[in-house]
Amino acid sequence: MKKGAEILWECLVREGVEVVFGYPGGAIMPVYDAMLNYPIHHVLVRHEQGAAHMADGYARVSGKVGVAMATSGPGATNLVTGIATAMMDSVPVVFITGQVHAHLVGGDAFQETDVTGITLPITKHNYLVMRADEIAEVVREAFFIARSGRPGPVLIDICKNAQIEQAEFVYPEEVKLPGYQPMTHSPRNLLDDAVKLIEKAQKPVILCGHGVLMSKAEEALMQFAVKTQTPVACTLLGLGAFPASDPLALGMMGMHGEAYANMAIQNSDLILAFGMRFDDRVTGTLKTYAPNAKKIHIEIDPSELHKNVYADAPLVGDLNTVLTDLVPLVDEYDHTEWLDQINDWKNEVDSRSIMNWDDNGKLQAAHLVADIWKATGGDAIVTTDVGQHQMWVAQYYALDKPNRWITSGGHGTMGFGLPSAIGAWFAHKDEEIWAVAGDGGFQMTAAELTTAVQEGANVKVAIMNNNFLGMVRQWQEFFCEKRYSAVNMITPDFVKLADAHGVPARRVTKREEVNDAIEWARKTKGPVVLEFLVEQEEAVYPLVPPGAALDEMIRRPVKQAG
Amino acid sequence: MQHTFIALVENKPGVLNRVASLFRRRNFNIESLAVGRTENPEVSRMTIVVHCPNGEVDAHKIEANLYKLINVIDVQDVTHQPSVTRDLALIKVRVEPERRAEVNGLAEIFRARIVDVAVDSVIVEITGTEDKIEGMTELLRPLGIVEMVRTGQVSMTRGVNDGVRRVPGVNGHRVDAMTEMLAMTP
Ligand SMILES: Cc1ncc(C[n+]2csc(CCOP(=O)(O)OP(=O)(O)O)c2C)c(N)n1
Numbered sequence: 001m002k003k004g005a006e007i008l009w010e011c012l013v014r015e016g017v018e019v020v021f022g023y024p025g026g027a028i029m030p031v032y033d034a035m036l037n038y039p040i041h042h043v044l045v046r047h048e049q050g051a052a053h054m055a056d057g058y059a060r061v062s063g064k065v066g067v068a069m070a071t072s073g074p075g076a077t078n079l080v081t082g083i084a085t086a087m088m089d090s091v092p093v094v095f096i097t098g099q100v101h102a103h104l105v106g107g108d109a110f111q112e113t114d115v116t117g118i119t120l121p122i123t124k125h126n127y128l129v130m131r132a133d134e135i136a137e138v139v140r141e142a143f144f145i146a147r148s149g150r151p152g153p154v155l156i157d158i159c160k161n162a163q164i165e166q167a168e169f170v171y172p173e174e175v176k177l178p179g180y181q182p183m184t185h186s187p188r189n190l191l192d193d194a195v196k197l198i199e200k201a202q203k204p205v206i207l208c209g210h211g212v213l214m215s216k217a218e219e220a221l222m223q224f225a226v227k228t229q230t231p232v233a234c235t236l237l238g239l240g241a242f243p244a245s246d247p248l249a250l251g252m253m254g255m256h257g258e259a260y261a262n263m264a265i266q267n268s269d270l271i272l273a274f275g276m277r278f279d280d281r282v283t284g285t286l287k288t289y290a291p292n293a294k295k296i297h298i299e300i301d302p303s304e305l306h307k308n309v310y311a312d313a314p315l316v317g318d319l320n321t322v323l324t325d326l327v328p329l330v331d332e333y334d335h336t337e338w339l340d341q342i343n344d345w346k347n348e349v350d351s352r353s354i355m356n357w358d359d360n361g362k363l364q365a366a367h368l369v370a371d372i373w374k375a376t377g378g379d380a381i382v383t384t385d386v387g388q389h390q391m392w393v394a395q396y397y398a399l400d401k402p403n404r405w406i407t408s409g410g411h412g413t414m415g416f417g418l419p420s421a422i423g424a425w426f427a428h429k430d431e432e433i434w435a436v437a438g439d440g441g442f443q444m445t446a447a448e449l450t451t452a453v454q455e456g457a458n459v460k461v462a463i464m465n466n467n468f469l470g471m472v473r474q475w476q477e478f479f480c481e482k483r484y485s486a487v488n489m490i491t492p493d494f495v496k497l498a499d500a501h502g503v504p505a506r507r508v509t510k511r512e513e514v515n516d517a518i519e520w521a522r523k524t525k526g527p528v529v530l531e532f533l534v535e536q537e538e539a540v541y542p543l544v545p546p547g548a549a550l551d552e553m554i555r556r557p558v559k560q561a562g
Numbered sequence: 563m564q565h566t567f568i569a570l571v572e573n574k575p576g577v578l579n580r581v582a583s584l585f586r587r588r589n590f591n592i593e594s595l596a597v598g599r600t601e602n603p604e605v606s607r608m609t610i611v612v613h614c615p616n617g618e619v620d621a622h623k624i625e626a627n628l629y630k631l632i633n634v635i636d637v638q639d640v641t642h643q644p645s646v647t648r649d650l651a652l653i654k655v656r657v658e659p660e661r662r663a664e665v666n667g668l669a670e671i672f673r674a675r676i677v678d679v680a681v682d683s684v685i686v687e688i689t690g691t692e693d694k695i696e697g698m699t700e701l702l703r704p705l706g707i708v709e710m711v712r713t714g715q716v717s718m719t720r721g722v723n724d725g726v727r728r729v730p731g732v733n734g735h736r737v738d739a740m741t742e743m744l745a746m747t748p
Pocket of ligand 1: 385386387388389390412413414415437438439440441442464466468469470471472
C-alpha cells in the first residue's frame with residue numbers, strides 16, 4: 001500500500017518526468033511532502049503562471065510532456081493563463097493541482113475553486129480525483145492524452161484526502177479510453193483526390209504549421225516540397241520546420257508575414273495546408289482569401305477541417321504519416337514560372353527593408369535581432385514575449401532548424417518569454433538560450449529572474465525597451481489617428497533590477513556597443529540581462545490591417561530606406 | 563436547419579457538462595438534449611438536436627468536436643437516416659368536470675392519455691413527434707394550459723445495421739460526409 005501522493009510520484013517517475021515546475025500550498029502539501037523521496041527535480045517558481053510557461057517551454061523544445069504543479073484556489077487560478085497558452089498552441093503539459101478534501105467539495109471550503117470547471121474549455125481533458133486508488137490510472141491517461149493525437153494540456157485536480165489515503169499501487173500497462181482513438185492514416189481515395197489537385201496546379205504554395213514540428217514531418221515536407229517544386233510559407237509557430245535558407249522558403253505568412261509570402265498565397269491556384277488551422281492572423285479576411293486556390297488540408301484534428309477555410313481535399317491523420325504516404329504518389333514538377341514570379345516579389349522587398357537602412361544613430365529592435373542572429377550563428381534557442389519584438393524575431397531570426405523557436409502564438413500571452421526560456425533550459429542545458437522581450441511583457445513575469453538565479457539557468461534576456469506597449473501603440477498610430485491611450489510606460493531601471501536579483505546586466509544605447517554587449521552576455525555564465533533602449537515609435541511592417549485581404553498590406557514606405 | 567445527433571458517452575460525472583459546454587463554446591444552439599442510460603451501464607446516450615445555420619458544414623463541426631471529447635465514444639448524425647423519433651410531454655390543463663369529456667376526445671384523437679385527474683385539472687401525457695405534440699398543444703391551449711413539460715427528442719435509427727458502422731475517430735461515416743460536402747461545392 002502507498003499513499004496517494006506517493007503513487008503520484010511513482011507514476012511521474014514512470015512517465016519519464018525529470019523536472020516539475022511548481023509552487024506549494026495547503027491543498028497539495030502531502031504531494032510536496034512525498035516529493036523529497038523521488039528523483040525528480042522541482043523548480044520553485046515565483047508565480048504559478050511562471051510554472052505553467054516553464055513547463056510549456058520545456059515541452060516545446062524537448063518534445064516531452066511538461067509538468068506544472070500548484071495548490072488549490074489561487075494557485076490553480078494563477079495557472080490559468082498558462083494552461084490556455086498551452087491549449088491554443090497544442091502543447092503537451094500535465095497540470096497537477098491540489099483540491100480540498102473530497103467531503104468538503106461543493107461547500108465553499110477555504111481555497112476551494114471549481115478548477116475542473118474553470119479549465120474545462122482550456123484543457124484537452126481534465127480530471128477531478130477524489131480517491132487514492134484512482135490516481136495511477138488517471139495519471140497514465142493524462143500523459144497519454146497530452147502527448148498523443150493533437151497534443152494539449154491535461155489537468156489533474158487531486159483532493160487532499162486522495163493524496164493522504166493509502167491504496168494499492170498498480171501501474172496500468174495500458175490505457176482504456178474507448179472514446180479516444182486519434183486517426184493516423186488517411187484513406188487512399190482521399191490521397192488520390194489530393195494527388196489530382198497537385199497534378200493540375202501551376203501555382204502551388206505550402207502552408208507549413210506547428211503540426212509539421214509536432215508530427216516530426218520536416219523530412220517528409222522537404223521531400224514533398226523539392227519533388228513538386230512548391231514554395232513553403234510558415235505560420236508563426238511553423239517557423240523552423242522548413243529551413244529559412246532554402247531557396248523554396250518564403251518565410252512567415254500572415255498579418256506581419258513577408259509581403260511576397262502573402263502575395264504568393266493570394267495568387268496561388270493550390271494551397272497545401274500542412275498542420276495549420278487558418279487562424280485569422282494568417283488569412284486576413286476570409287472573404288477574399290486565396291480566391292483562386294483549391295485547398296488541400298492535412299490535419300490530425302478533424303474539427304479543424306472546414307472550420308475557417310473550406311478544404312477541397314481534407315486529409316485527416318498524422319501529418320508525417322500522411323505526407324510520407326503522399327510523396328511517392330506525386331510526380332516531379334517544375335514550377336519555374338511561378339517561382340520566378342515570386343522571386344520578383346521578393347526582390348522588390350529589398351528597397352523597403354529595414355535591414356538596408358543606414359545607421360542613423362538609433363537602435364532598431366529589428367537590427368538587434370539580426371545582430372543576435374549573427375552572433376549566435378542562428379543556432380540559439382529563442383523565446384519571445386508578445387508584441388512588436390516578437391514579430392521582429394519571427395522575421396529576422398531566420399531559423400534553419402526545428403524546435404528552437406518558442407513563442408505564444410494562439411493565445412499571444414505577454415509574460416511568456418522569460419519563463420518559457422527557463423523551461424527550455426531544463427530541456428537543453430548545453431544550448432545557448434535567448435529570451436527576447438518587450439519592456440511591457442518582461443515586467444509581467446520578471447519575478448522569475450530569481451528563479452533563474454536559484455536554478456542557475458543559463459538564459460540571456462534581451463529587453464527591447466521602447467517605453468511603450470509597442471504593438472498597441474502601433475495600432476493606435478495606424479488605426480486611431482495616433483491617439484495614444486494607456487501605452488506610454490515608465491519602466492524601472494532594468495539594470496538595477498537585474499542587479500538586485502544578482503543578475504549581471506548592461507544597458508545598451510548606441511549601435512557601436514551592441515556586438516560587444518551580445519558577446520559579453522554570451523560569455524557570461526548564468527542568467528544575463530541586456531536592456532536595449534530602442535527607437536520608441538518604430539512600426540512592424542508589413543501589416544495586414546484587421547478585416548483587410550491578405551495582400552492589402554501596409555508596407556514600409558520606400559523613402560524610409562537608407 | 564436542424565440536425566439530430568446521437569452520442570454515446572461514458573457514464574461518468576461531468577460528461578453532460580462537457581457536452582453542453584462544447585456547444586456554448588463553439589457557438590451552437592441546442593434545441594433539445596435528452597440523456598439517459600442504455601443497455602450498457604457504463605454508457606449513457608444523448609440525443610441532441612442542434613440548429614445548424616450552415617447545414618452540413620456545421621454538422622461536421624459538431625460531430626468532429628464531439629469526438630474530441632475524450633468521454634464521447636460514438637457520434638452519429640441521424641438527420642438523414644431512417645429513424646424513429648419521439649418526444650414525450652405532460653400537459654396540465656385547467657378543466658371543470660363538465661368539460662373533461664372534451665379533453666378526453668382530443669386525447670383520443672392524438673392517442674394521448676389522461677394520466678391524472680384533479681378537481682380542477684387533468685394531466686395529459688402525449689408521446690410522438692415534435693409536430694404531433696405541437697398540434698395537440700395548440701388545441702389544448704384555449705382550454706387553459708397550466709403547465710407543461712417535455713423530455714426533449716429521443717431518436718433511434720431503424721434496423722439492426724444502420725448501414726454505416728463506424729470506428730470512433732477513424733470514421734467511415736465522417737469521410738462519407740466529407741465526400742458529400744465535396745460534391746456540394748460549386
Ligand atoms: C497578458 C496580455 N495582456 C495584453 C496583451 C495585449 N498586447 C499585445 S502586444 C502588447 C504590447 C506589448 O508591449 P511590450 O511588451 O513592451 O512589447 P513591444 O510591442 O513594445 O515589443 C499588448 C499590451 C497581451 N497580448 N497579453
